[in-house]
Amino acid sequence: MAIVSIDADIKAKWPQGQCSYSPGSPEELAIIAIDLLFKALGTAAAQAFVSQVFEKYPHDHSA
Structure with missing residues (x-):
């Protein structure tokens, strides 16, 4: 498994508010991206x- 380090400063703004994120791993970045996707598209569209x-x-590529 590859070791990946992320150095990012994400600022997200929308009419209801804003937030700031600093992910340090691919997993944290994915969670932030999915959270923003649900906020932007709504539950049904994001799930699709x-x-x-x-x-x-x-296929499971972890093996």
């Missing part, structure tokens, strides 16, 4: 998008 991603990668 995530389902499309899982269909693209049907």
